[in-house]
Amino acid sequence: MLLSAALLLLLDRSLGTSFYLSEIHIGGEALENMGGSPILFQHLFWFLGHPEVYIVLLPALGITSEIIATNARKPIFGYRAMIGSIPRSASSASSCGVTTMFVTGMNPFLGSVFVVTTLSIAIPSAVKVFNYITTLWKGNIVMTPAMLFSIGLVATFIAGGLTGIILADSALDIPVHDTYFVVAHFHIVMGMSAIFGMFAGIYHWFPRMYGKMMNTRMGYVHFWVTFICAFGVFFPMHFIGLAGAPRRYYDYTAFLMFDNAIDLNVVVTLFAITGALARSSSSTTSSTACSAALLPCRTLGAATRWSGPAWLSMHGNWPGKDPEVYRWPYDYSKPRKAEDFVPSRTCRTRTGEGGEPRLASSLPSPTERV
Ligand code: HEM
Ligand code: HEM
Structure with missing residues (x-):
């Protein structure tokens, strides 16, 4: 929308079209342009502009x-x-x-x-x-x-x-x-x-x-x-x-x-x-x-999917192979658990330790997690 608005503006300014210009008088002389609407520019602008403020x-x-x-x-x-x-x-x-x-x-x-x-x-x-x-x-x-x-x-x-x-x-x-x-x-x-x-x-x-x-x-x-x-x-x-x-x-x-x-x-x-x-x-x-052990994200058990001291070695999220994950990444304050956070790479199921690693997309949803 903004592009269309700009193109029409360009045409008005350079090629004498009249999309936005309408019956404008300058120093008593009427411009040649007729029939356009300056409000059209506002419409096109805000069609982009107002949605954008929420996004x-x-x-x-x-x-x-x-x-x-x-x-x-x-x-x-x-x-x-x-x-x-x-x-x-x-x-x-x-x-x-x-x-x-x-x-x-x-x-x-x-x-x-x-x-x-x-x-x-x-x-x-x-x-x-x-x-x-x-x-x-x-x-x-x-x-x-x-x-x-x-x-x-x-x-x-x-x-x-x-x-x-x-x-x-x-x-x-x-x-x-x-x-x-x-x-x-x-x-x-x-x-x-x-x-x-x-x-x-x-x-x-x-x-x-x-x-x-x-x-x-x-x-x-x-x-x-x-x-x-x-x-x-x-x-x-x-x-x-x-x-x-x-x-x-x-x-x-x-x-x-x-x-x-x-x-x-x-x-x-x-x-x-x-x-x-x-x-x-x-x-x-x-x-x-600070060392990795001191990192607040880690000590607080943040649900970050980054693992390892990424800032040292590389641009990506993981050094080497993608980690295997067993659960969703927000397992904080689970009732009856001693630790305050169970990382997504910890494998623990109802039947005890063990279990197959799963793709993140197939992990239990918030309501049905283990
Ligand atoms: C301390 C920080 C800021 C101060 C004191 C300030 C002050 C102002 C004032 C006084 C105006 C009105 C100008 C006028 O109508 O004559 C204005 C316009 C505006 N400001 Fe800020 N501003 C600040 C930060 C920001 C930030 C962080 C953003 C965006 C993230 C922002 C976005 C805008 C926009 C979009 C307008 C409207 C411009 C227009 O009327 O065309 N401002 N600002
Ligand atoms: C409940 C949510 C919101 C409602 C109902 C709302 C509604 C409105 C309305 C009706 C106007 C037009 C006012 C006028 O020109 O007379 C306006 C202006 C604006 N709002 Fe909001 N707004 C909301 C939240 C937000 C958010 C979250 C942002 C950005 C982060 C935002 C940014 C703006 C800006 C930038 C303008 C002024 C644009 C301009 O005229 O320069 N608004 N909002």
Whole structure:
């Protein structure tokens, strides 16, 4: 879609076609182009653009699922529902592009159809959030920096999802469209949740990738300063938006009605600068070399399929032959088991030790595992 939009734009600009240009007057002179529609560009753009914003979060959600399961010492709750919610998000996402365009003069009936398709995306999002919370419930939680960033993702995903529901309702969206309320909404999900997922992944797998431990204390400082500052930046933006301040304005000082927003903008700026300092301090975080035995992923019995000190020798996941696996990789906190985690390469069946290795795809499912 984006490619088609760009091609039509190219034709308009270079070959004198009129896909997007319509009755434009410049200096009193009408352009030759007639009959096109600039709204068509918006339609094509958002047909790609709005689905994309949900898809952009999926890697961070995958990382978070792994880290929360590992650090709560429980398999992710509702494993199948979690997997199912991914295609569900994708299909709802692909039908909600027009939601950003309620104010373009579209037929209100059409608008209400897109209200329904966009609100339906809240369902798979809610499934994920409830499953994360239920995984944490009564878990044996280890608060590593990676876990804090993952829980931070869940918190911001809820905060941004709630304002998403407001924006998805055309009656509520029309007054706040193109204001800072929208900027606040999407930064909380795209600017915070997605970035938190990325940081969580770095903290969790850094030792695995580089054979070095990151400084945990600096990790905590990094998380808390980032978390507080991110809300300090993006929470006040909701109020700036509700006061009517439009997005994409270079300067508001010429408009007296936005004077109230100036103080809030100063607060936002101060938090943004402090948050940026926290990030730079984290990038200078010291790290110390560690042996395979010290690796937190291994000592915590993470369900990682990587085996051996991969960072030393090679680019792939396994040195040499693929390992034989006997069980699925999330056997944490099994009742009546002394150890807290049974690795997937441990062979143990109801009939005692022994048993044939199986292909991962034929392993017992979460509900029927041994
Ligand atoms: C329950 C889930 C969500 C719902 C119902 C929702 C709904 C909406 C709606 C209706 C708009 C258009 C507002 C307007 O222009 O007036 C919007 C804007 C936006 N949303 Fe969400 N959203 C949700 C979650 C997310 C997520 C998870 C992300 C990204 C990770 C995201 C990123 C964005 C972005 C980037 C925009 C603004 C695009 C722009 O105009 O520049 N949203 N959202
Ligand atoms: C501390 C970090 C950040 C700050 C202070 C910040 C601030 C802003 C502000 C003030 C705007 C509105 C500009 C305007 O409408 O005039 C904006 C727009 C935007 N930001 Fe951020 N941002 C940050 C991080 C991010 C991140 C991490 C992402 C994406 C992952 C992001 C994506 C966007 C997008 C898509 C827009 C909309 C651009 C447009 O209107 O065309 N921002 N940002």
